[in-house]
Amino acid sequence: MPSPLLHATGIRRAFGPRVVLRGLDLALAPGETLAIVGPNGAGKSTLLRILAGLIKPSAGEVTLDGVKLTPAEPGSRRTVGLLSHRSLLYDDLTVFENLVFAARLMGVADPKAAAKFALAEVDLSARADDSPRTLSRGLLQRAALARALIHKPRLLLLDEPFTGLDAVASERLQRLLRERRPAGLGTVVVTHQVAEVWDFADRVVALVGGTWALEESPGTPLDAFMRRYREVVPA
């Protein structure tokens, strides 16, 4: 296995007395896609926010390309793209202006060209001059995806990426992720929709109660995984 792009060890996170993550280890190789599934409240989104450097773990550490992810090393965030369950866009700017702003924040050399390219990648060029507030849920999700990809990250963190997307847009997203894989794009996908990620994820892990409850490698039938998944998820 090549040296990990992302390496997390002993990740623990508590909010007051409530412990959400209980000492998770995680490694992701360049070009690998990891899907994390789990019930509501399992800690999936919290883990993703820690991997993005948005919140600090109560214990443990995350390294990206061997560099520890801390506020003191802001440069390490340049390699991360995040598709959150919120779009991270400003309603007062157009979609294009939002992307130019995001590109500038991430230090992209030619922000306008990058914004045009990102819009074309998610097939949203026709709505470039519209405000995000006028977009449907699915279109907003595509705009958010363009924002996450604009600086060509090496690690892409996706929180429920298929929410609101129609079948064509879902296929487009999967194709886009596959195309970027040979260039070394590592992807962590958090989702409830196991079927959507089953075909293109290299590994699927289940997060239940803040710990890894299940891991499957390629080749396992989805039905078999779902049977085992239901056994480990409390009713």
Next chain:
Amino acid sequence: MAALVLSALILVIFNFARDPTVIRAQDLAPSALWVTITFAATTALNRAFAVELDHGALDGLLLAPVGREAIYLGKLLGNLVFTGIVQLITIPLFVLFFNLDLHGTLPAILLLAFLATVGFTAVGTVFSALTVRVQFAELMLPVLLLPFMVPPLIGAAQVTSKLLAGRPLADSAGWLQILATYDIVFLTLSVLVFPAVLDE
């Protein structure tokens, strides 16, 4: 816009509530000016991070490969520019309503406004980030900020009073030193504290 309307409204009320046969314009003017600037600045600070809330845009800022201090300084600069614009519009209205002659004292008033505003805006930017995600944020911010606004506002009102009485700026050197010290101390503390506010 709300801050400008509020400023004009406060100046109008102060002016028309004053009995010119009892209270001279220059006696009330310093209070009126600084009450106006205080409310306008608080309005601006309340909005400083609210714009980032709608679609989680604050997370977008935090993902940028820059230190949290850079985000703070950017927000502080934005707040200072906004408050500065409000002051540049308010001061002529203030002169108009109170029929004051600021000839010769205007540069000193502007310097004073800058010194007083930097300090409480520096603190206010931190509190704005702290309160934006809590309930009743618009109430919490003034409550937290008020104790920190008192020292620069007392100084600013005192110096304004002296300037309007025709005394030179040099007479207020002590107050100016206090204001400058306040700015340096609280700007430094705010830069140091802000990353912890965002990360928690």
